[in-house]
Amino acid sequence: MNSITPPTPPPVPEVVHTARSYIRDAMDEALDELTPNMARICRYYFGWCDAEGNPVTRRGSRSLQASLVMLAAQATGEDPLQAVPGAVAVEMVHNFSLLHDDVIDDDRIRRERPAAWVVYGRGPAILAGDCLLAASTRILVDKAGPRGTIAARILNQATSRMLRGMAQEAHYDHTDPATVDLDEYLTEICEAKGGALLGSGALLGTVLCGHREEEGYQLRKAAHHAGLAWQATNDVENIWGNAHLVGKPGMQDLKLKKHTLPVIAAIQSKHPAAADITEWFRRPAHESGDVGKLAALLEEAGGREIAERAINHHLEQALHTVESLSLPESVAASLADLLYFAVTRQPRGR
Amino acid sequence: MNSITPPTPPPVPEVVHTARSYIRDAMDEALDELTPNMARICRYYFGWCDAEGNPVTRRGSRSLQASLVMLAAQATGEDPLQAVPGAVAVEMVHNFSLLHDDVIDDDRIRRERPAAWVVYGRGPAILAGDCLLAASTRILVDKAGPRGTIAARILNQATSRMLRGMAQEAHYDHTDPATVDLDEYLTEICEAKGGALLGSGALLGTVLCGHREEEGYQLRKAAHHAGLAWQATNDVENIWGNAHLVGKPGMQDLKLKKHTLPVIAAIQSKHPAAADITEWFRRPAHESGDVGKLAALLEEAGGREIAERAINHHLEQALHTVESLSLPESVAASLADLLYFAVTRQPRGR
Numbered sequence: 001m002n003s004i005t006p007p008t009p010p011p012v013p014e015v016v017h018t019a020r021s022y023i024r025d026a027m028d029e030a031l032d033e034l035t036p037n038m039a040r041i042c043r044y045y046f047g048w049c050d051a052e053g054n055p056v057t058r059r060g061s062r063s064l065q066a067s068l069v070m071l072a073a074q075a076t077g078e079d080p081l082q083a084v085p086g087a088v089a090v091e092m093v094h095n096f097s098l099l100h101d102d103v104i105d106d107d108r109i110r111r112e113r114p115a116a117w118v119v120y121g122r123g124p125a126i127l128a129g130d131c132l133l134a135a136s137t138r139i140l141v142d143k144a145g146p147r148g149t150i151a152a153r154i155l156n157q158a159t160s161r162m163l164r165g166m167a168q169e170a171h172y173d174h175t176d177p178a179t180v181d182l183d184e185y186l187t188e189i190c191e192a193k194g195g196a197l198l199g200s201g202a203l204l205g206t207v208l209c210g211h212r213e214e215e216g217y218q219l220r221k222a223a224h225h226a227g228l229a230w231q232a233t234n235d236v237e238n239i240w241g242n243a244h245l246v247g248k249p250g251m252q253d254l255k256l257k258k259h260t261l262p263v264i265a266a267i268q269s270k271h272p273a274a275a276d277i278t279e280w281f282r283r284p285a286h287e288s289g290d291v292g293k294l295a296a297l298l299e300e301a302g303g304r305e306i307a308e309r310a311i312n313h314h315l316e317q318a319l320h321t322v323e324s325l326s327l328p329e330s331v332a333a334s335l336a337d338l339l340y341f342a343v344t345r346q347p348r349g350r
Numbered sequence: 351m352n353s354i355t356p357p358t359p360p361p362v363p364e365v366v367h368t369a370r371s372y373i374r375d376a377m378d379e380a381l382d383e384l385t386p387n388m389a390r391i392c393r394y395y396f397g398w399c400d401a402e403g404n405p406v407t408r409r410g411s412r413s414l415q416a417s418l419v420m421l422a423a424q425a426t427g428e429d430p431l432q433a434v435p436g437a438v439a440v441e442m443v444h445n446f447s448l449l450h451d452d453v454i455d456d457d458r459i460r461r462e463r464p465a466a467w468v469v470y471g472r473g474p475a476i477l478a479g480d481c482l483l484a485a486s487t488r489i490l491v492d493k494a495g496p497r498g499t500i501a502a503r504i505l506n507q508a509t510s511r512m513l514r515g516m517a518q519e520a521h522y523d524h525t526d527p528a529t530v531d532l533d534e535y536l537t538e539i540c541e542a543k544g545g546a547l548l549g550s551g552a553l554l555g556t557v558l559c560g561h562r563e564e565e566g567y568q569l570r571k572a573a574h575h576a577g578l579a580w581q582a583t584n585d586v587e588n589i590w591g592n593a594h595l596v597g598k599p600g601m602q603d604l605k606l607k608k609h610t611l612p613v614i615a616a617i618q619s620k621h622p623a624a625a626d627i628t629e630w631f632r633r634p635a636h637e638s639g640d641v642g643k644l645a646a647l648l649e650e651a652g653g654r655e656i657a658e659r660a661i662n663h664h665l666e667q668a669l670h671t672v673e674s675l676s677l678p679e680s681v682a683a684s685l686a687d688l689l690y691f692a693v694t695r696q697p698r699g700r
Contacts, residue, residue: 034514037520038517134509138510160383167477
């Protein structure tokens with residue numbers, strides 16, 4: 001027995017626990033189809049086992065996308081169990097993207113543990129992500145009956161948009177932050193990376209319960225807003241966040257000189273500190289200097305405030321959109337809980 | 351203008367040229383849906399542009415899988431153009447796997463040029479592979495009409511099997527070569543990595559022309575044999591190959607202490623050199639020693655001969671299977687040309 005008590009995971013809304021219990025067996029079964037070494041990497045990443053494969057109960061994925069699938073399914077009034085393959089599939093795509101993101105960004109910590117590539121090596125971690133992406137299509141075309149095709153198309157469109165967002169990030173990092181359109185950044189990066197997949201959950205839950213895709217459009221809109229706000233929050237948390245809540249150490253974005261939301265906003269402010277910030281980002285990578293001081297400059301120039309204003313605006317839009325839907329009260333409340341939790345990592349006050 | 355004449359690409363059968371001309375526009379259109387930075391990486395990798403994106407005509411993919419799709423389509427007697435989305439999709443999956451494989455194996459040269467990750471960085475190369483994998487599903491569910499679903503399932507099954515093969519490689523590298531079953535290695539690694547995707551081409555060409563999947567099973571069998579032989583050839587070429595024909599420098603497998611076919615075969619031989627080879631593979635990675643000497647030991651112990659015997663056996667099986675099909679003579683000849691070329695990189699003597 002390990003005598004060190006792991007830190008208590010942050011509180012999670014009821015709906016997430018429910019979704020996790022729905023998908024656990026189906027996910028386990030899907031992982032059994034992978035080779036044992038790949039399945040172990042995935043289970044480690046999900047927080048289901050330690051590095052050697054021994055079962056543990058640990059902080060894993062927040063399962064936001066899977067929860068949204070199950071809630072969208074409930075909203076149809078049909079048996080939500082029909083949507084389980086969709087919940088498993090989005091969860092796979094989400095974790096595929098994180099497995100690769102950690103390698104791409106050289107992030108060594110995820111969910112308060114060493115990232116998969118640190119434990120198993122870059123090659124196996126890349127391959128495990130590939131296996132999850134392929135399995136996400138398989139579970140829909142194989143296990144979701146005739147509705148699987150439309151579900152696969154929905155998931156594929158969202159995955160492609162998410163990948164576009166990941167690819168555009170590199171583009172933004174090589175563009176002068178003074179010339180970036182902030183709204184474009186919010187749509188092309190934040191909504192694409194966080195909103196697209198979350199939004200697909202709304203449609204997957206709807207169509208897998210036999211309803212028309214269109215019925216899920218409003219809920220997808222809410223998820224797009226929440227996903228955007230969540231990604232923008234990532235940008236803020238990376239600089240000023242609580243490392244325990246976030247599950248990984250901060251400042252990595254600044255060290256890598258990434259042009260994230262607070263950076264772009266601060267550089268575009270008329271504040272005198274903007275010039276120093278611009279200068280900092282123009283210096284070669286190895287002259288990174290004191291990131292703590294940079295964070296203070298970013299805050300001083302209003303970068304944090306502008307980012308937080310955008311986050312609050314889109315979170316409000318998300319909650320407002322949910323309210324405007326005529327849903328059973330308990331489903332609406334769970335949806336609001338989920339989207340609020342997605343953005344803030346906190347339970348929603350009633 | 352670059353004044354250095356690039357080396358002449360190895361000769362390619364007519365059927366490959368035809369397939370390439372069929373898929374070029376559709377592939378180009380699909381790449382246009384990616385972000386410009388991702389599209390450029392793919393075009394560089396395909397040999398269509400230089401590192402900066404300027405068009406060039408260079409050695410690219412051998413397009414074996416796409417060619418098989420188009421030949422399988424011709425074999426149905428229907429309009430083969432219906433199968434173009436399938437040809438594009440397999441080509442995408444094949445190049446996805448190579449993009450990632452080069453990162454995973456730290457291979458710096460591919461098709462006689464710096465690998466994509468060397469030119470653009472590991473992160474972008476990983477992401478470009480991801481984009482191709484996602485796009486391969488998209489082109490089938492979006493562009494191939496109602497037959498797209500079954501095509502997507504066929505391609506997904508093959509991709510999953512290929513990924514299993516890639517994942518199993520790591521497993522074999524950590525297993526005592528003396529205990530490996532050679533036939534299992536040929537099926538689980540060589541057939542999975544080379545045969546599965548090539549074999550899926552046979553089914554894709556068949557179903558996209560509106561014929562029943564089952565009609566493609568015999569041709570898939572031929573492709574499984576040829577793909578197995580081709581992967582086994584890779585193992586041999588990596589040690590004793592002509593670097594120009596192969597398009598990359600050799601000996602990488604030995605430097606990485608990979609348990610490839612000639613190594614397993616040599617260690618399992620009763621030859622006195624087997625003990626020295628075993629000893630070499632047991633030494634820690636940094637004490638790799640003289641790989642040229644190791645290659646000589648492997649040949650002495652019969653590792654090369656056993657591998658080449660397996661290759662010839664499976665190539666013969668592939669050609670024999672094609673002969674046994676009652677196909678129009680020109681299609682059968684083109685199929686034989688293609689499979690022979692896949693394994694040997696040489697034109698088939700008539």
